[in-house]
Amino acid sequence: MKFTFVTLFANLVEGYFQDSILSRAIEKGLICVEYLNPRDFSNSKHAKVDDTAVGGGAGMVMNPQPLYDALKFLKQSDKNVHIIFLTPVAKPFRQNDAKRLANKSHIAFVSGRYEGIDERVVEEFADEVFSIGDYILTGGELASLVLCDAISRNIEAVLGNSESLDVESFETHLLEAPSFSKPQNYEQKSVPSEYLKGNHSKIRSLKLALSECKTKFFRPEQLLKHRTRKSYEK
Ligand code: ADE
Numbered sequence: 001m002k003f004t005f006v007t008l009f010a011n012l013v014e015g016y017f018q019d020s021i022l023s024r025a026i027e028k029g030l031i032c033v034e035y036l037n038p039r040d041f042s043n044s045k046h047a048k049v050d051d052t053a054v055g056g057g058a059g060m061v062m063n064p065q066p067l068y069d070a071l072k073f074l075k076q077s078d079k080n081v082h083i084i085f086l087t088p089v090a091k092p093f094r095q096n097d098a099k100r101l102a103n104k105s106h107i108a109f110v111s112g113r114y115e116g117i118d119e120r121v122v123e124e125f126a127d128e129v130f131s132i133g134d135y136i137l138t139g140g141e142l143a144s145l146v147l148c149d150a151i152s153r154n155i156e157a158v159l160g161n162s163e164s165l166d167v168e169s170f171e172t173h174l175l176e177a178p179s180f181s182k183p184q185n186y187e188q189k190s191v192p193s194e195y196l197k198g199n200h201s202k203i204r205s206l207k208l209a210l211s212e213c214k215t216k217f218f219r220p221e222q223l224l225k226h227r228t229r230k231s232y233e234k
Helices: 010-018 020-027 064-077 095-101 119-125 141-152 200-218 220-233
Strands: 002-006 032-036 050-052 060-062 082-092 106-111 128-131
Touching: 002 064, 002 141, 010 020, 010 032, 010 141, 020 141, 032 064, 060 064, 064 082, 064 106, 064 119, 082 119, 082 141, 095 141, 106 141, 128 141, 200 220
Parallel strands: 002 032, 002 106, 082 106, 082 128
Antiparallel strands: 050 060
């Protein structure tokens, strides 16, 4: 899978791939990462990429021309590229999107800075538009990294242990049960005794009960979805 980050600030993104699971995925050839800077496509004398908003409003908006030309270039070099814009004005990104998008061969993330991107660019090039949550970041770079990370770990062999994908939060609308590591007793706190007894069916039931508790506390609306789905499956 290839990821292209279309950004004025590749340096904000690059560091994330220098360590850990994603750097190993690059070494193994499972993913590759490229950068495209719209400024390199600007026709203006000083490689300008933004301007004041037409119709008024605070802040600067990214001009259409540099992005238009950068994205045209990208599509000419790969007609299968799937172009995703990151903006708070979009549908929320979810785990099922991460799984679905892991099947693409090439994804480009377009990050806006300043007050946003000229809407004509979005209309012309966006295959999808995502927000990562109801808050405003200073730019789309962090959001594009969030998507890239969540998508990458759903690509075959990236995690190295496909089991770890099986019982994750959101797969069933439930948040995951708590995990514990060794030692069994730490600071006078023990791991749940059932986890230690080796009866896997009992451990599974306890984990399900704990998942439901966590979900009820943190995300009650998800518990409702889980219960609705279960009643349909009956
Ligand atoms: N750019 C700025 N804020 C964002 C958000 N919440 N999601 C995606 N892109 C953004």
